[in-house]
Amino acid sequence: METVFGIDVSKSTSSIAVLADTIKIKEFKINNDLIGFERLKSNLHSFTDPKVVFEATGVYSRRLAYFLQCNNVSYVQLNPLQAKKELDGLRKNKTDKNDAFHLAKTQFILNRQMAKMQNPIYVELLDEDRFYQELVSDFVSEKNRLHRVLQLTFPEIEQLMSSPTGPWYWNFVKEFPIPSQVLKFNIDQLNAIAYECSNEKGGHEKSNDIALKLFNLAKISFSSVNPNSLTVEQVKYHANRLIEIDKLKKKVIKLLVKLSKKLPEYNTLCSIPGIGDITSVFLIAELGDIRRFSNSNKLNAYIGIDLRHYESGNYTASDRISKRGNPYARKTLYKAVLNMVSVARYQPTHINDYYRNKKKQSSKKETKKIAIASISRLVRTIYHLVIKNETYDYKIASHARH
Incomplete structure (x- = not known):
């Protein structure tokens, strides 16, 4: 008797709906x-080798998945799009009970493959990576906010360094948010403060140059708020x-980086020219454990770079990528390709060879498409190297391409 928990x-x-041989x-x-x-x-222990089917609902389903993994229970985790496609034809009334029942019932028909257990490191890496993406988003927002308020207090301070960014620059902004604060000190005092703001990394000579420039910028600046303004x-x-x-x-x-170094694919990815430590860990x-995909086409679909073809009558649209997969992975891979192109003069790859050939053949500016x-x-x-546990070799890759 086959038992499925939807x-x-x-x-x-x-x-939860429990079905035994399609009967609830x-x-x-x-x-x-x-x-x-x-x-x-x-309830699971009441049956022999029960299977569980559920739809991924973001953070809410993570606890259930972890519980099932800890108890060695086989389960199928459907992505929302897949679940919608498979269940829309079955349910007339959408309720939680009906959804649970149909999730279980369709398992008998579709016989979906059970989820493969991944090393917990992959889950932790994904959590930390998404946290990093949040930090990047917050970082950009804070830079824009700082730029906006500086236009009211001390816009000239953005000319202090070659680029208005970095810990040294931000320490200066904290110390001197308004020109009148600078003019309270003489050059020697500003030099000492500049050296302190640099955490003693800039050197006395550079600190002196920065202090002098700051003083001159403060003298010509006009603030639109008073020193006591919020x-x-x-x-x-x-x-x-x-x-x-x-x-x-x-x-x-x-x-x-520390977590990724525990995994064999870290060295594999780092061996590809243009892919460094940070790109590898992202x-x-x-992507998680690439070995869970049976072929590279499925990995393409997961990323969202699988092609969609549209044809109707005499009209045939140009093929486009689906963009239904992982946007963070697509962004990282896109940057990786551009990095590979930029370092190709010293570290050639067959990817760059393909890119350059397509650019020569193209009469239009189709950089993004290529x-x-x-x-x-x-x-x-990447899929081949990880599956075979090999490192990148340009000669072998070029020979295989031909």
């Missing part, structure tokens, strides 16, 4: 907590936030 997971509860034998509801999961465990405090706040976020970004990257985090096509070749290369 589970519809929501924020705090889960509806039980329905119940649990809270998504230890008591609820123990009740589910008790806007001055906003400048300090945003500068301090940028310092904190910058430190945290570096800390997360360090942890990502790819490992977003880069996307190059991504597909890069994904095939």
Whole structure:
């Protein structure tokens, strides 16, 4: 007797339907907590080799998946698009109970493949990577906010260094958010403060140049707020936030690299010219264990670079990528291809050879389209190297291409 548990997971509860050989034998509801999961465990143990089917609902289904992994229960986790396609033809009334029932019933028809257990490191890498993406987003927002308020207090300070960014610059902004604050000190005092702001990394000579430039900028600046304005405090706040976020970004990257080095594919990815430590860890985090894909086409679909073809009557549209996969992975791979092109003079790859040939053949400026096509070749290369546990060799790759 084959038994399937269909589970519809929501924020705090889960509806469960139990089917034995397509016949519904039980329905119940649990809270998504230890008591609820123990009740589910008790019901699972009532049957021989039960299977579980549920739809991924973001963070809400993560606890259920982890519970099933800890108890060695086979399960199928459907992505929302797949679940919608498979269930829309079955359910007339959409309720949690009906969804749970149809998830279980379709398993008997479709016989979906069970999820492959991944090393917990991949889950942790993905969590840390997404946290890093949040930090990057916050970082950009804070830079824009700082720029905006500086236009009211001390816009000229953005000319202090070659680029208005970095811990040294932000420390200056914190110390001197308004010109009148600079003019309280003489050059020698500013030089000492500049050296301190650099955390003693800039050197006395450079600190002196910065101090003199700061003093001259303050003399010509005109602020639109008074020194006691709350806007001055906003400048300090945003500068301090940028310092904190910058430190945290570096800390997360360090942890990502440390975790990734425990996995065999880290050295494989780093062996590909144009893919460094940071790109490697982002790819490992977003792609997970590549070995769970049976071929590179499925990996393409997961990333969202599989081609969609549209044809109707005499009209045939140009093929486009689906973009239904992982946007973070696509972005990282796109940057990786551009990096490979930029370092090709010293570190050639067959990916760059393809890219250059397509550029020569193209009469239009289709850089992005060619880069996307190059991504597909890069994904095939990565898949092959990881599956075979090999490192990149330009001669072998070029020979295989021909």
